[in-house]
Amino acid sequence: MGSLFRSEEVCLAQLFLQSASAYSCISELGERGLLEFRDLNPKVSPFQRRFVGEVRRCEEMEKTFTFLQQELRAAGRLPAPCPESPRAPAAREALRVQEQSEQLAQELREVSRSRSSLRDRLRDLRQHLHAPLGSPPRPRALSEREPILDPSLHHHLDRKINFVAGVIHPWRVTAFERLLWRACRGYLVASFVEMPEPMEDPATGESITWVIFLISYWGEQIGQKIRKISNCFHCQVYGYPESEASRTEAITRLHGQIQELSVTLEETEKYLAEVLDKVAQVLPTWRVQVQKMKAIYLVLNQCSFDVTKKCLIAEVWCPVRDLTQVQDALRQGSVSGSCFVQRVPTTESPPTLIRTNKFTAGFQSIVDAYGVASYQEVNPAPYAIITFPFIFAIMFGDVGHGLLMFLFALWMVLYEDSPRLRQGTNEIWLTFFEGRYLILLMGAFSIYTGFIYNECFSKATAIFPSAWSVATMANHSSWSSAYLATHPSLTLDPNVTGVFQGPYPFGIDPIWSLATNHLNFLNSFKMKMSVVLGIVHMGFGVMLGVFNHVHFQQRHRLVLEFLPEMIFLLALFGYLVFLIFYKWIKFSAADSRVAPSILIHFIDMFLFTSNAENLPLYPGQVPVQMVLVVLALASVPVLLLGTPLYQWCRQRAPRTVRPRPLAAGEQEPLLEGQEAGNSVNATTEDVESGGHSPDHDFAEIFMHQAIHTIEYCLGCVSNTASYLRLWALSLAHAQLSEVLWSMVMRNGFVGLSYVGGVVLVPVFAAFAVLTVAILLVMEGLSAFLHALRLHWVEFQNKFYVGAGYKLCPFAFAPDTWE
Amino acid sequence: MTAHSFALPLVLCSAFWGLVGIAAPWFVPKGPNRGVIITMLVTTAVCCYLFWLIAILAQANPLFGPQLKNETIWGGRFLWE
Numbered sequence: 001m002g003s004l005f006r007s008e009e010v011c012l013a014q015l016f017l018q019s020a021s022a023y024s025c026i027s028e029l030g031e032r033g034l035l036e037f038r039d040l041n042p043k044v045s046p047f048q049r050r051f052v053g054e055v056r057r058c059e060e061m062e063k064t065f066t067f068l069q070q071e072l073r074a075a076g077r078l079p080a081p082c083p084e085s086p087r088a089p090a091a092r093e094a095l096r097v098q099e100q101s102e103q104l105a106q107e108l109r110e111v112s113r114s115r116s117s118l119r120d121r122l123r124d125l126r127q128h129l130h131a132p133l134g135s136p137p138r139p140r141a142l143s144e145r146e147p148i149l150d151p152s153l154h155h156h157l158d159r160k161i162n163f164v165a166g167v168i169h170p171w172r173v174t175a176f177e178r179l180l181w182r183a184c185r186g187y188l189v190a191s192f193v194e195m196p197e198p199m200e201d202p203a204t205g206e207s208i209t210w211v212i213f214l215i216s217y218w219g220e221q222i223g224q225k226i227r228k229i230s231n232c233f234h235c236q237v238y239g240y241p242e243s244e245a246s247r248t249e250a251i252t253r254l255h256g257q258i259q260e261l262s263v264t265l266e267e268t269e270k271y272l273a274e275v276l277d278k279v280a281q282v283l284p285t286w287r288v289q290v291q292k293m294k295a296i297y298l299v300l301n302q303c304s305f306d307v308t309k310k311c312l313i314a315e316v317w318c319p320v321r322d323l324t325q326v327q328d329a330l331r332q333g334s335v336s337g338s339c340f341v342q343r344v345p346t347t348e349s350p351p352t353l354i355r356t357n358k359f360t361a362g363f364q365s366i367v368d369a370y371g372v373a374s375y376q377e378v379n380p381a382p383y384a385i386i387t388f389p390f391i392f393a394i395m396f397g398d399v400g401h402g403l404l405m406f407l408f409a410l411w412m413v414l415y416e417d418s419p420r421l422r423q424g425t426n427e428i429w430l431t432f433f434e435g436r437y438l439i440l441l442m443g444a445f446s447i448y449t450g451f452i453y454n455e456c457f458s459k460a461t462a463i464f465p466s467a468w469s470v471a472t473m474a475n476h477s478s479w480s481s482a483y484l485a486t487h488p489s490l491t492l493d494p495n496v497t498g499v500f501q502g503p504y505p506f507g508i509d510p511i512w513s514l515a516t517n518h519l520n521f522l523n524s525f526k527m528k529m530s531v532v533l534g535i536v537h538m539g540f541g542v543m544l545g546v547f548n549h550v551h552f553q554q555r556h557r558l559v560l561e562f563l564p565e566m567i568f569l570l571a572l573f574g575y576l577v578f579l580i581f582y583k584w585i586k587f588s589a590a591d592s593r594v595a596p597s598i599l600i601h602f603i604d605m606f607l608f609t610s611n612a613e614n615l616p617l618y619p620g621q622v623p624v625q626m627v628l629v630v631l632a633l634a635s636v637p638v639l640l641l642g643t644p645l646y647q648w649c650r651q652r653a654p655r656t657v658r659p660r661p662l663a664a665g666e667q668e669p670l671l672e673g674q675e676a677g678n679s680v681n682a683t684t685e686d687v688e689s690g691g692h693s694p695d696h697d698f699a700e701i702f703m704h705q706a707i708h709t710i711e712y713c714l715g716c717v718s719n720t721a722s723y724l725r726l727w728a729l730s731l732a733h734a735q736l737s738e739v740l741w742s743m744v745m746r747n748g749f750v751g752l753s754y755v756g757g758v759v760l761v762p763v764f765a766a767f768a769v770l771t772v773a774i775l776l777v778m779e780g781l782s783a784f785l786h787a788l789r790l791h792w793v794e795f796q797n798k799f800y801v802g803a804g805y806k807l808c809p810f811a812f813a814p815d816t817w818e
Numbered sequence: 819m820t821a822h823s824f825a826l827p828l829v830l831c832s833a834f835w836g837l838v839g840i841a842a843p844w845f846v847p848k849g850p851n852r853g854v855i856i857t858m859l860v861t862t863a864v865c866c867y868l869f870w871l872i873a874i875l876a877q878a879n880p881l882f883g884p885q886l887k888n889e890t891i892w893g894g895r896f897l898w899e
Contacts, residue, residue: 491884525877528872586879
């Protein structure tokens with residue numbers, strides 16, 4: 001079978017790399033992603049490794065790239081997406097990248113700095129411009145109030161009037177005014193006017209309408225005080241030219257300066273844009289290249305340096321199938337074809353490699369979530385592809401809900417290549433998307449089980465006409481309308497000829513959905529179905545163990561473990577399945593009064609008693625049952641002592657007796673190093689390693705086998721009962737559906753007028769929302785969880801150890817930027 | 819109301835799932851996924867056939883009949899003929 005059946009063969013190999021071509025060889029191997037490198041210098045700290053300088057250089061480059069990325073983001077640009085994955089650069093190219101990136105970063109810093117200083121200056125000039133422009137006009141009309149402002153009155157006073165103009169933050173105006181008044185005691189006149197347009201505040205960056213003030217004063221000391229106060233309040237102060245002409249001259253000069261500055265600023269911005277464009281183009285490629293380079297040096301740090309041969313030695317786990325590809329890669333990467341790979345025998349347990357495609361990956365991941373398969377043991381995933389959705393569907397069976405689930409998964413599968421679906425960041429959505437094939441199969445099987453349960457949004461469909469004839473029963477028992485009026489419920493009797501006319505050909509008869517005692521029938525049906533399917537599932541699990549015993553050359557376990565296990569399971573629970581089927585076939589309505597109870601028979605079988613009122617199912621039942629119980633009980637000591645005794649005998653006999661252990665010994669070293677918590681089956685090989693005291697090993701083996709026996713026997717009973725959750729959940733789902741229908745949707749059909757039709761719309765909306773939220777999401781997750789539990793515990797503890805670890809090949813991860 | 823035979827559905831369903839589980843695996847094209855597809859076909863056939871079989875056997879010889887409300891009996895008697 002394909003590689004999904006068990007792990008591929010993985011071997012330990014050594015790579016011999018010449019120092020000159022080591023980098024390119026590892027780069028080649030990284031592109032192909034085949035090998036897992038082992039760390040040969042575990043005790044060396046990261047700062048003492050060989051290539052620590054190179055790694056540091058890569059990290060510096062990454063720092064520069066981060067700065068460039070921030071600048072790009074601040075300017076609101078996105079870097080161009082990387083077209084295809086560039087290879088790791090050679091040493092010379094790396095140097096060039098480093099130089100270029102540093103140069104670009106330097107340029108960017110300089111240009112940004114000059115741009116911000118130009119901007120500051122521009123803003124200053126603009127403020128300055130507004131001061132004389134927007135300053136309050138000479139208040140000629142208020143000359144009686146402020147006579148001092150009139151320059152024509154200058155010569156009347158022997159003091160010179162000075163002016164101070166400036167700009168102040170609007171919130172500080174009142175405080176400023178008050179302080180001026182208190183400090184200068186009325187020897188000044190101040191007027192404030194708002195600026196016509198808002199401008200940027202250099203400190204906070206928000207745009208504020210500044211207030212321009214014009215203070216006229218006389219006296220030098222007043223002037224100094226005013227300047228000090230203005231300094232305190234952080235306002236910009238400008239000189240105020242006296243005459244109209246000098247004012248206009250100042251204004252034109254400022255205009256000119258602003259114009260020049262704007263032109264310069266524009267040029268700077270254009271240059272900055274060019275630099276940013278260049279950065280945006282090359283940055284993604286550089287980032288990928290440097291990341292690859294760093295990864296390669298980290299791998300090279302794990303190799304050991306052989307001084308005598310002047311080469312690097314790397315130890316790798318390599319799938320045997322890919323050895324030729326590795327050789328190819330080494331030949332391509334090395335200059336003179338001097339690098340080669342050599343397989344090395346080992347006693348350690350290799351990692352597990354199971355190749356999956358996009359369909360099987362989902363199922364393999366739910367198996368791996370419990371435990372990665374031990375090296376070369378049977379993988380439960382190919383069977384779980386079908387049994388998991390099937391067991392889910394037993395608990396979820398409803399045509400309508402299954403159809404909705406199927407359509408949702410179909411949409412995800414058909415559009416799986418669309419980038420919008422693939423690049424979602426919501427974790428819950430990603431979980432659903434990863435499991436789209438899982439959900440597809442779950443929906444498909446739910447439709448099938450929904451047809452068998454005859455439930456479609458909790459309503460039964462009569463695809464075939466029902467097998468129960470009400471009319472015949474009514475005629476037979478003369479149920480007139482008057483009789484019916486006085487009897488609220490009546491039972492159809494299958495003993496009457498013509499009432500029951502044969503089993504419904506596909507699924508459950510639709511009449512049961514109309515019956516008030518439908519749970520009596522359905523419970524019995526579903527419980528028996530759960531037990532039958534559970535025992536079949538568990539029996540299948542025990543049979544899968546055969547593949548393990550054969551592959552690991554432990555044929556003694558076929559007779560000493562598999563056989564007693566199967567006998568125990570079949571003698572007790574296989575017999576129960578037989579009883580169920582026998583009663584279904586042999587007993588009909590004619591003997592319904594005396595029909596035996598399987599449960600009582602089963603209990604009596606174990607207790608070796610009998611119940612007089614419980615008739616036997618078939619003649620000779622009691623002796624048959626006694627034989628089966630004795631057989632099952634006899635298989636327990638075989639299971640308990642068989643394998644330990646066999647190994648003890650083999651160890652006691654001299655080693656030259658049989659060549660068989662030697663042939664087996666070649667395969668076994670791969671298992672020896674394996675010590676895991678629950679690998680009760682795999683530690684039996686410890687005896688072969690020699691050097692251990694046999695008594696100590698025997699005690700350990702015996703204890704392991706005792707635990708396994710108890711676990712298996714008790715597990716058979718409890719796991720069979722555990723499968724009854726199939727019944728429980730399907731009952732819960734059916735009841736929830738019914739409640740939703742009868743209490744929500746049916747109320748929409750009550751009104752038969754046009755108004756009733758309008759009322760139906762919100763009622764249906766509520767029904768739809770509750771169906772999706774409760775029945776699809778909640779019940780779906782619940783059934784998923786229970787199906788998972790049944791697989792992980794009840795099915796897998798019959799054969800699966802799950803103590804391995806995955807092969808993580810050294811490969812360059814796809815870009816995951818931002 | 820209508821007589822259903824037991825043999826006909828048994829033969830048809832067994833034939834159908836037998837086709838899926840026993841005959842179809844021979845026609846799966848060679849490729850890396852051949853083993854997985856065959857496993858899937860056989861498992862599906864076994865599971866679905868067993869489930870259907872349990873459903874039909876459980877109803878083949880009913881020990882008791884459905885208990886209906888009088889309204890249902892009245893409707894079923896006259897409308898379901």
